[in-house]
Amino acid sequence: xxxxxxxxxxxxxxxxxxxxxxxxxxxxxxxxxxxxxxxxxxxxxxxxxxxxxxxxxxxxxxxxxxxxxxxxxxxxxxxxxxxxxxxxxxxxxxxxxxxxxxxxxxxxxxxxx
Amino acid sequence: xxxxxxxxxxxxxxxxxxxxxxxxxxxxxxxxxxxxxxxxxxxxxxxxxxxxxxxxxxxxxxxxxxxxxxxxxxxxxxxxxxxxxxxxxxxxxxxxxxxxxxxxxxxxxxxxx
Numbered sequence: 001x002x003x004x005x006x007x008x009x010x011x012x013x014x015x016x017x018x019x020x021x022x023x024x025x026x027x028x029x030x031x032x033x034x035x036x037x038x039x040x041x042x043x044x045x046x047x048x049x050x051x052x053x054x055x056x057x058x059x060x061x062x063x064x065x066x067x068x069x070x071x072x073x074x075x076x077x078x079x080x081x082x083x084x085x086x087x088x089x090x091x092x093x094x095x096x097x098x099x100x101x102x103x104x105x106x107x108x109x110x111x112x113x
Numbered sequence: 114x115x116x117x118x119x120x121x122x123x124x125x126x127x128x129x130x131x132x133x134x135x136x137x138x139x140x141x142x143x144x145x146x147x148x149x150x151x152x153x154x155x156x157x158x159x160x161x162x163x164x165x166x167x168x169x170x171x172x173x174x175x176x177x178x179x180x181x182x183x184x185x186x187x188x189x190x191x192x193x194x195x196x197x198x199x200x201x202x203x204x205x206x207x208x209x210x211x212x213x214x215x216x217x218x219x220x221x222x223x224x225x226x
Contacts, residue, residue: 104156
């Protein structure tokens, strides 16, 4: 398997623009997670899905953030409008079952100017 | 509030010596702990895990120790090699958190040749 695939690898945008990050989990994995990495907070869980259904979005910082999983092989994280403080590395991860170890993608480095 | 803490942002060790990375947690319900390793521009990769029924788990040069009474775990790398230079994250989960993984802020290890 190719592992968790994220796109784009890098995104540079201007404040106020919409940003969409994409993720393809490992086939057969029932759980998908979106994390954000910052120096201050480390890896922060934003939202996770089980069988395409959002289970917990309490980590989503504001209404500007939204995430969808229309099918088992695709998820998006959208920021609209983006702000400079959203600049971070965003990781997608998947796991086979509840409590099982996570497999991470390579991340998207987001810079909002 | 950070439930998993890594208080040392960085650590430097000579090649061949022991590296000890520390992690503290606050939630006594955590029962599964993992260490992840992250190279620049890559996603974190699973390294080693331990459940709360054990106090030690070993895998080659890597050993994780768990002290439940102190809510502390540590990762020992012996002997350290230059290829071990990376950021190490500890993570914890518990049934009462829905098996979500809480990550620390990471420790950057540099192994000096």
